[in-house]
Amino acid sequence: MVIVTAKQPQLGHARAMRQNMIEYLEALAQQGDCLKIPLFMARGYYLNHPDDIRQILVVKADCFHKPFPVKYAAKGLFGENIFTTDGKLWEVLRQTLQPAFQSQQIKNHSQIMIQASREMVDRWEPGQTIEICQAMMDLTMGITTQAFFGVDLRGKAEGKVLVRFTELFNERISGIPVPAWLPLPVTLELKRYLNQGYKFFNSLIAERRAAKGTYTDILAMILNAQAADETGLITDQQVRNEVSNLFAAGYEVTGNSLAFTLYLIHKHPSVEARLRAEIEQVIGNRPITLDDLAQMPYLECVLKESMRLLPVNTVFARQSTTNVAWADRSIPKNSFILISPWTLHRRADIFADPLAFNPDRFEVKVRSQIPKFAYLPFGGGPRICLGQAFAMTQMRINLATILQQYRLTTAPDYQLVPYFSFNTRPKHGLPMQLEKV
């Protein structure tokens, strides 16, 4: 099929994207699988077929890099990191960081995940209504800061700095590129938080170098890799950039994915009943262990289906570095490519009755029928999410521990409105009431 030009929204493409990204993407999906988007001073493409997406993320991955606005913000403000960079530096960073996220390491961190989940539910009071997105982000902060840096930053000044830095970082890399030297209030605020964050990481790194003890957190693994690095690319500044970026990459997305999943479970009583039966059968009232996860296939299906229907990473982008062609497609150099898990996961030809929440789609015997590159909550190809296994392990432990003790419900008139701002979250928050089971 040839590439057709997307209909011009009333506001124009760029403003329509900024006003309501989800509506904008859904309108594109109605028009076809491969669309040209005329943008001001640039050309964009929207690709929504797994075969085309595979070309971008795998087959022709060398012809694409992260888009200019992301790189520009990173270079001017926070420095390059694994998420924003390409080429040799990305390769070295990926090799350096990958071992820290392998199964043995995740096993080492599972105790932190279990303990933090239990402590949270032990603090909850039956009858209480809590903002679940905030609670899940707080839980994620406790887990990631302990697993990554060996300290729990919840409720601490440094934790608040990291959270605000993450919000500003996300805003900046998804917004219009603005020169870092312009003294805009948002830039000044970002620089202030950045300096405070750097101070914290500099002293943490200095402490680690001076300490005799052995550490098993991710910072320790990166420092060991830095010591063995022969390229000279893993400078102290790079280590600092990576640890802060790893936190930023996982904090909001994991928290909001958990919140959406708890909402979907509540809205689907038959799914909830089946999931509770599985949890009851495998762990009953005792604390969960990492080995229990293998005995809880339905929990995994529920989480996967939640990330299909409400993928927090709703859209991601690439930019072509050269003219690229495959089959009957051709994309000129410097074009922006939009790939949207949100619309891809709602293709009726791939996911029958796509708006239905049906975890059985991911049942082991049938999941292989889902075409490759049709399901991308964690992206795909060489740049697939580095924290995928960490996040999947954490979220299953969190969910099982919560459901063991509580039923979470929303008010009867609550309407979930997904809202995109760098990633997707409930527009008006997600208050949930806690009922002891």
Ligand code: HEM
């Ligand atoms: C539910 C949780 C998460 C979701 C849905 C998610 C999703 C994604 C997606 C879609 C990408 C690919 C972006 C692209 O190709 O442009 C990505 C990349 C990445 N994610 Fe995650 N992520 C999650 C959790 C985490 C966690 C916990 C970490 C940290 C340990 C993390 C670290 C990264 C990094 C470093 C990259 C960049 C990899 C590279 O470019 O080589 N993510 N993530």
